[in-house]
Amino acid sequence: MMLGWLADASGRPEYAGLEESLAALRSLAADDWPEGKTVIDGDRLYATIMKAAGRLPDELPAEAHERYIDVHLLLEGEETIGWSPRREPLSLVKPYDEEADYLLAAPAPDEVMLKLSPGMFAVFYPWELHRPGLGGGVLKKAVLKQRIDT
Numbered sequence: 001m002m003l004g005w006l007a008d009a010s011g012r013p014e015y016a017g018l019e020e021s022l023a024a025l026r027s028l029a030a031d032d033w034p035e036g037k038t039v040i041d042g043d044r045l046y047a048t049i050m051k052a053a054g055r056l057p058d059e060l061p062a063e064a065h066e067r068y069i070d071v072h073l074l075l076e077g078e079e080t081i082g083w084s085p086r087r088e089p090l091s092l093v094k095p096y097d098e099e100a101d102y103l104l105a106a107p108a109p110d111e112v113m114l115k116l117s118p119g120m121f122a123v124f125y126p127w128e129l130h131r132p133g134l135g136g137g138v139l140k141k142a143v144l145k146q147r148i149d150t
Contacts, residue, residue, distance in 0.1 A: 001083050001130075002123040003114055006073060009121070018071065018123065020045060021146045025073045025121065028142050040144075047144040054079065054135030061093040061104040062111070062129040068101055068145040070124040072132055074116040077139030081122055082131030084108035090129075107131055 002014065006029060009015055009022050024040050028047060039046045054077070064086050072081065084107070091106035108129060114122055124130040126148065133139070 001114075001125070001128055003116075004121060006119055006121050018069075018146070021069075021071050021144050022121075025071065025142060025144055029073065029075065029119075033142070044147045044149075045145070047142050049075075049140070049142050051076075051138060051140045052133060053138055055133050057082070057107075057131075057134055060131055060133060062107045062131040063102050063104055064090075064129050065101050065124075065126050066096065066098075067126070068147055069126070070130065071121055071144040071146065072116070072124070073121040073142045073144070074118050075140040075142060076118055077137050078135050079116045079132065079139045079141065080134040081114045081116065082107055082111040082129075082134065083114055083122075083124070084111045084129045086127050086129050105129060 006025055015022060024047060033049050035049045035051060037046060037048045062082060092103060093106060094104035096103040116122060
């Protein structure tokens with residue numbers, strides 16, 4: 001997991017491998033892309049812009065992916081995202097769906113809550129659980145999916 005400000009993310013060595021994703025998010029933030037899915041590079045790199053009401057922690061399970069890195073950029077509102085390392089055995093809510101590339105699980109007892117403000121981004125890798133969309137009020141965000149090439 002990585003957490004940062006999009007405005008400060010250019011040329012930093014800790015973001016190696018994410019340059020294209022961060023450049024796409026900078027473009028997205030500058031151009032006010034419409035809600036919905038935007039394909040950037042086929043199924044290798046795409047973003048979904050969404051607006052939704054924040055949810056309570058007991059309403060949402062954690063999620064994880066196998067083939068994609070998630071980069072969440074908060075555009076409006078306040079959001080809390082739960083994060084924890086992915087440890088087996090998971091208490092599955094929904095088994096892995098290969099076509100949709102996700103599983104749902106009960107949050108880990110040692111989950112860390114990350115508070116995002118507009119302009120902040122968080123990167124989640126397949127070896128991690130994350131629980132986005134927590135909070136009150138309406139939030140607008142972009143979720144960029146970057147496929148892991150093996």
